[in-house]
Amino acid sequence: MREIAVLDSVLSEAMAGPVRWVVLTGPAGIGKSRLAEEAAAGWHRAGGAVSRTGCPDDDAVPPWWPVRQLLRDLGADPDDLLTPPSGADADAARFVVYGRVLDAVRRGRLDSAGRLAATLLRTSGSWPWAVYGDDPAPLLARLAGLGTLVAADPAAHVRVLAALAVGSAYDPDGSVPDLLSRRAIELAERIGDDEALADALLARAVAFSGIAERAAESVELLNRLATVPHASAQIDEVIAHGLLYLAKTELGDPGSAEHVRLGALGSDLLRLPASRVQFRWAQGSLALWRDDDLSTAEEIYHHAFALHRETELYESGAYHLALLALWWEQGRLDNPEEPDEPVPVSPFVPWAPALIAVARGEPDADKLLIAEIAQVEPVTWTTHSRLTMLAHAVADLGLRSQVATLTARLTPVAHCVANIGQCGYVGTVALALARLAALDGDLPAAREHLGTSVDVADRAARRGMIGVARDARTLLTRHIDPT
Structure with a gap:
């Protein structure tokens, strides 16, 4: 249909920056x-805001009524904008008013962007918003395209x-989210806007959610965020509890459990389904790590899975x-595949087949393991736990x-707990490094x-893990001195 094609073209031009007007005429x-x-x-699907106005069939309707409604919707003062300048003739005054309305629309678009x-x-x-959905590239491209539009605001x-920084969390080039987020903070500090800074x-x-190398910086960022007054502070406090749980868990801080308690209360109070x-x-992972209660952890994981599917956001x-951490x-x-449980193999957990092959003594286990270690991937919230598990398999x-490859990649986070985000623990990174060193003869x-x-x-209050590490140290001591 020609009209729809014309509208699509105009909307595409408007999304790129310039304001466009469209008038639809024809008989009733x-x-x-x-x-x-x-x-x-179509505009709403593309991420634009939609304002609706109309003119009733009534002689008593004030002048400029639909435009007044539109301006109010954009947060502007209709009386201020629509009052003609004094001393101007009718034509000049009309164009001044038209210019004011156009500026209000432009400002409204910037604010909408x-x-x-901010909502995204x-x-x-x-979790970074890019974790959901099949491919974040279209939305990232749309956000990048807004750069010219928002340059004036x-x-x-x-x-x-x-938003671009968070959406680029899985970019193969780890410098992308780093530079984008750093630019955002610097610009917010320069303009002195607390809302933007938050x-x-x-x-x-x-x-950097769940990235072990960034754990200490994340704690500093979130402590600073808590001191910035802003409208979304209540929601951000809940999100911050989730991020602090991850960061403090990685650092072995036993206070991480309190963030789970407070965050769960806040997410229920504010009705935040994703959080x-x-x-x-x-909560399931704490049962696994802190309490060594594997059956309770399994029950909670099943419940969390059911809740996750209810949000219609389960694609992560x-x-x-x-399941992989639990098993x-x-x-x-x-064990061979059990009828009641799927083997924890998924496109989202590509290293699981190698681990299972090693555990089952399959003939090609070494090839699968070597191939998985050779995979180049961006550093994300699963990286240090993935490498820890692969180190144990090696x-x-x-x-x-x-040994050399894994040791080099794990050494910067040797002081960390190997958690898989909120979804499980696989011990300490240092225990895996100890096994690699022993294998290499570096006692x-x-x-x-x-x-x-x-x-x-000990610092993280992991009861079972302390025993595992001490038993391993005892075995190593015997290896060094059998007497």
Whole structure:
């Protein structure tokens, strides 16, 4: 239909920046209202805001009535904008008023772009919004396309940069979210806008959610966020509890459990379904890690999975990650597939087949493991736990050829707990490093890593892990001195 094609073209031009006006004319009943509804729906799907106005068939309607409604919807003062300048003739006054209305529309679009970006930051709780959906590229491209539009509004620019940073969390080039979020914070500080600064600080923390190397910085960012007055402070406090749980867990801080309790209460109070599910996963993981209560952890994981599916946002593989951590802890990876439980293999957990092959002693286990270690991927919230599990598998098979690669990648986070986001734990990183060092014959390094593992587990109040690390140290001592 030619009219729809014309509207699509105009909407595309408007999304790129310039303001466009469209007038639909024709006799009654020809479909003008339907066409307008289709155009509004298309604009809304593209991320634009829609304002509706109309002119009743009534002689008493004041002048400029539909325009007045539109201006109020955009947050402007109709009386201020529509009062003609004194001393101007009718034509000049009319064009001045038209210019004011056009400026109000432009400002409204900038504000809408900023609000859309700020909302996007918070849609997924403490997880980057790009974790949901099949491909974040179209929305990232749309956000990037807003750069020219929002250049005239620094606060909106901050929010678009912030949303882009979070959406780029899985970019193969880890410098992308780093630079975008840093630019957002610097711009917000320069303009002195607390609302924009809060969005920028939250965005950087979410972009690095669950990344062990960024744990200490995340704590600093979130502590600073708590001191910034802003309208979304209540929601951000709940999200911050989720992010602080992740960061403090990685750092072995036993205070991480309190963030789960407070965050779960806040997400229920404010009706935040994404955050509520994330804290439910964390409750299961605490049962696994802190209490060594594997049966309770399994029950909570099943409940969290059911809740997650109810949100219609389950595309993150969280259940498979939780099952993998649970089966790892239970020593069930070497069992054949059980009728009541799926083997925790999923496109979201690509390293699981290698671990299962090693546990079951399959002939090609070494090839699968070597191939998985060779995979190049962006550093995300699963990276340090994935490498920790692969390191244990390397030690199990005695693959000395892989020791150097894994040691180099794990050493920067040797002081961390190997958690899989909110979805499970696989011990301490240092215990895996100790096994790699022992395999390589570097017994002093193995002893040092085991000492770190005991310290981390003790500090994190992990009852079972302390025993595991101490038993491993005892075995290593016997290996060094059989007497």
